[in-house]
Amino acid sequence: MKFKYWARTKEGRIQTGIIEASSKEVAVGVLKSNQLYVTGIESTEAAPIWARQIKLFERVSATDLVMFSRQLSVMFTSGVPLSEALTAIAEQIKKAKFKEKILELAQTVEGGSTFSKALSRFPELFSDFYVSVVKAGEVSGTMGKSLVYLADHLEREYNLRSRLKGAMIYPALVVVATIGVFVLMTVFIMPQLIAVLEGSKVEPPAITKVAIGLSYFMRNWWWVGLILVTALAAGGWRYSKTLEGKAVFDNLYLKIPGVGGFLKKLYLARFAENLSTLISGGLPISQALEVSGRIVGNNVYQKIIFEARDRVTKGESITAVFASYPGFFTSLFCQMSLVGEKTGHIDKTVMTIANFYEEEINRTTENLVNILEPILILVLGGMVGLLMAAVVIPLYQISAGGL
Structure with missing residues (x-):
């Protein structure tokens, strides 16, 4: 079997290569006998289909990137050379693809490349923002400080996303439950009512006629609805990916009552924090x-x-530009920006804005959950009540007619 390995020499240089051995343990033993410290090794032969599928869907999560950035900032500010810090972090990474890329970073840096240039080779992992902050730290000689800023920024962003996702779990569950109740009533219960009504001379009320129509559509033409919904969703998604579509949807989102105000705070907080981090990084x-x-x-x-x-x-x-768009940049944002320009500490003042709006977002998120809970319960109860009324009213009429 052939194995690809990553190792360090006695001099501390990173070395990669291919070695042939009967097993991974034997390969490691051979490398150690050649005075190489193995940091990573994997088989180059084709894995079984199930193993390939697992590796195919293995992706680097936001948590992975946060942990990597935090560990790197701690090690670098403690005086550990960058290539050694990268290699040490790679040894702890379990995901093969991520580990391989970090080891490639270490090897590239060891070869004399700047860290920012090495990072730019992996745009799927490290954004323009990430690379720019590192590059600014390299130019200004404050690399350690820049790495700390990056770690803090990514952690804050991850926490914010986690809170937003957590806030949407309950509403999503209620929506799923609502859809389930609707399908149950229209597909299984309404057909039984229809059979009863056909055997009587009772004229069903309007609400029952609507429910019967929905039941007929769900049982016989459900595929048409599925095709229409899928086509609309796919078309909307593709259009949103175009420059024109993104502009239309982005503008539309900001105009939705309630949602628009929340999104504006979110974008202001994100912009302010990014701007502060970049300026602070040099x-x-x-x-x-x-x-x-x-x-x-x-x-x-x-x-x-x-x-x-x-x-x-x-x-x-810069404040004059923001002030000319009062619908998107609040007076508070403009005032703090002006103070920053006058004092020469715009990075600190916009970070204050970012902290303020992040707290606002947290409060809004908590309030949103508290408000949505009774509203969604009322909607679910109302829908179930209407469907039950559509069933009970004609049954009562039949019963009364029999009397």
Whole structure:
């Protein structure tokens, strides 16, 4: 069998290669006898189909990236050389693909490349934001500080996403339950009612006629509904991926009552934190605006931020640009931005804004769950009540007629 290995020499250099041996243990033993410290080894032969499937769906999660960044920042600020820190972290990583890429990073850095250039080889793992902060740290000589900023930023972003996802679990369960009740009533219960009504002379009320129509559609034409829903969802998704579609949907989301206000706070918090992290990492404000604009996540905000970038390069005030869009940048944001410009500490003032809006988002998320719970229960109860009424009323009429 052939194995691909990663190892360190006595001099501390990273070495990779292929070795042939009867087993992985034998291969490691041979490498050790050659005075190589093995940091990773895997078979190069084709794995069984089930193993390949597991590896195919193995992906690097946000948690993996947060842990990697935190460990790297701690080790680097403690004085461990970058290539050694990367190798040590790779040894603890269980996911083969992620481990391989970190070892490649270590090897590239060991070969004389800058860390930012090595990171840019893996855009699927490390975003423009990540690479830009590292590059700024390299240029300004504050690499350790930049890595700490990155670790803090990724951790905050991960925690925020986790809270938002957690807040949506209960509403999602209620929606699924509602759909389940609807299908149960229309597919299994209504046909029995129809059979009873056909044997009587009672004229069913309007609500029952609607329920019977829905039941007929669900039992005989369900595939048409499925095709329509799938086609609309697929078409909407594909359109949203185009430049025009993304612009339309991004603008539409911000106009939805209630949801729009929440999203604006979310984008302001994200932009403020990204901008603060980039400036604190040593990036000029024009470049910081460029990078934070690309990753803000909304086309409307991106255009405004890019306009600010262009006007800042001409010597204009960044606050003046934001103030000209009161529907998207609050007066608080503009006031804090102005204070930052006047004091020369815009990175600190916008981070204050980011912290404020993050707390607002947390409160809104908690309130949203508390508000949605009774609303969804009422909706579910109302729907079940209407369907029950559609069943009970004609049965009562039949019973009364029999009397």
